[in-house]
Amino acid sequence: MRRLLITLLVFIALGIAGFFVLTDPRVVSPGPEIGTLPAPDIENGKLLFAAGGCASCHATPGQDDKTRLGGGLELGSPFGKFHVPNISPHTRDGIGNWGTADFIQAMAAGVSPAGQHLYPSFPYTSYRLMTPKALADLLAYIRTLPAVEGKAPPHELPFPFNIRRMVGGWKLLFFDGAPFKPDPTKSDEWNRGAYLVNGPGHCAECHSSRNQFGAIVQATRFAGGPDPEGKGWVPNITQAENGLGKWSKSEIAELLKSGFTPNFDSVGGSMAAVVRNMALLPEADRLAMAEYLKSLPAVQGPSRPQAK
Amino acid sequence: MLRSVFVVVGLAVGASAVLAQANSISERRDTMKAVGAATRDGAAMAKGEAPFDAAKAQAVFKTYGDAAKKMPGFYPESAKTGGETTAAPKIWEDQAGFKAAFAKFEADAAKGATATDLAGFKTAFGDATKNCGACHEVYRIKK
Numbered sequence: 535m536r537r538l539l540i541t542l543l544v545f546i547a548l549g550i551a552g553f554f555v556l557t558d559p560r561v562v563s564p565g566p567e568i569g570t571l572p573a574p575d576i577e578n579g580k581l582l583f584a585a586g587g588c589a590s591c592h593a594t595p596g597q598d599d600k601t602r603l604g605g606g607l608e609l610g611s612p613f614g615k616f617h618v619p620n621i622s623p624h625t626r627d628g629i630g631n632w633g634t635a636d637f638i639q640a641m642a643a644g645v646s647p648a649g650q651h652l653y654p655s656f657p658y659t660s661y662r663l664m665t666p667k668a669l670a671d672l673l674a675y676i677r678t679l680p681a682v683e684g685k686a687p688p689h690e691l692p693f694p695f696n697i698r699r700m701v702g703g704w705k706l707l708f709f710d711g712a713p714f715k716p717d718p719t720k721s722d723e724w725n726r727g728a729y730l731v732n733g734p735g736h737c738a739e740c741h742s743s744r745n746q747f748g749a750i751v752q753a754t755r756f757a758g759g760p761d762p763e764g765k766g767w768v769p770n771i772t773q774a775e776n777g778l779g780k781w782s783k784s785e786i787a788e789l790l791k792s793g794f795t796p797n798f799d800s801v802g803g804s805m806a807a808v809v810r811n812m813a814l815l816p817e818a819d820r821l822a823m824a825e826y827l828k829s830l831p832a833v834q835g836p837s838r839p840q841a842k
Numbered sequence: 843m844l845r846s847v848f849v850v851v852g853l854a855v856g857a858s859a860v861l862a863q864a865n866s867i868s869e870r871r872d873t874m875k876a877v878g879a880a881t882r883d884g885a886a887m888a889k890g891e892a893p894f895d896a897a898k899a900q901a902v903f904k905t906y907g908d909a910a911k912k913m914p915g916f917y918p919e920s921a922k923t924g925g926e927t928t929a930a931p932k933i934w935e936d937q938a939g940f941k942a943a944f945a946k947f948e949a950d951a952a953k954g955a956t957a958t959d960l961a962g963f964k965t966a967f968g969d970a971t972k973n974c975g976a977c978h979e980v981y982r983i984k985k
Contacts, residue, residue: 765930768982793975798878798885800971802978803926809975 535756536618557702559651563643563711569634579675582668584814585734590807591622604682609655610763612690616655624681637673638666643711651701663714663733708749727826741771743836767838774832787795867925870916873909880905884967894960903954906970910948914941930983940981945974
């Protein structure tokens with residue numbers, strides 16, 4: 535009896551130790567090899583800043599200057615309320631003290647400079663596709679923006695989601711930390727589009743449905759689903775009949791530039807901000823994204839609730 | 843007798859409320875469809891796919907102006923949900939902002955009425971159509 539109890543305790547201890555080792559940020563999501571980087575290309579950083587939609591979440595709400603990245607926006611989710619942090623170059627309240635390695639670690643591995651897991655409401659699950667060089671360019675651009683004072687309040691997450699170690703377990707199950715690898719059998723344009731859509735553009739983060747752990751269901755990636763932020767429905771952007779199947783490449787590029795669908799409806803909700811950002815990219819990049827989207831096989835996502 | 847009058851009146855009130863809801867939703871949808879059709883004509887001219895036609899240009903801005911005047915009236919409390927509406931609850935939470943957005947659209951459309959050449963049309967058309975996304979961003983849910 536006593537031996538059984540000891541065995542049980544040993545197993546529990548091993549289990550806890552295993553959890554701690556496996557969910558350690560350095561174990562479950564090691565950052566990429568950085569190597570030596572050339573001098574940053576600030577123009578490329580600016581383009582990636584637009585493509586990544588950084589300002590859509592991080593710009594201080596209630597004012598028009600999208601380069602003031604003071605944070606504070608409240609982001610709803612089934613797991614609780616997130617308060618978007620300050621990523622302006624302010625040394626106390628923002629990321630002014632972060633080195634290039636810190637920034638790459640956060641963007642590509644979802645780990646903060648303090649060695650803690652970041653919540654995947656910050657889409658590092660997509661941003662990790664950007665190479666260390668691209669991320670260094672992006673940071674160099676952010677450093678040119680105004681330093682904004684003030685910290686956002688802490689996230690309001692109920693137990694157990696408030697334990698950051700839990701994210702380690704989540705990463706173990708759902709996180710792939712590899713950077714983008716071009717497909718040599720496809721055109722340069724297609725590869726550029728695939729990179730922009732899946733990486734900085736993080737289109738799949740909204741245009742896919744998620745499982746009960748909040749991870750994208752890969753089988754229905756890009757096939758739309760309920761709006762993760764609350765009300766409404768995010769459309770299917772695969773080549774399904776009810777997706778972009780009937781859209782031409784130039785019609786998709788036009789939507790990304792002006793927000794108009796082929797029927798001259800104008801997209802709403804957070805897609806309006808996405809369009810403002812995509813409009814800043816060169817036309818060739820919007821066409822590349824359209825080229826890639828036109829190659830997605832037709833997939834049906836969850837069915838839309840019937841209208842009352 | 844009195845009771846049946848009440849029942850009839852009650853039914854009539856109920857039926858007209860349902861009707862009003864359905865009407866408001868279909869009227870705002872039809873109005874927006876007309877705006878979309880006008881935008882199609884305008885975009886063709888702005889992009890040079892169709893020759894500039896001053897009368898057509900005026901028609902585009904007239905459609906915008908008329909819609910901007912009518913639209914705020916199509917959102918009674920009874921028509922918050924129903925059909926396939928994509929109206930966001932924000933419309934009823936922020937009526938002042940919602941009406942101001944249409945007032946701005948109307949003003950931008952009016953500016954277009956003075957455009958007589960392609961260059962002037964392009965500028966006015968660009969300014970007027972910026973209202974579409976700006977308003978939908980706040981007052982429309984995704985669909």
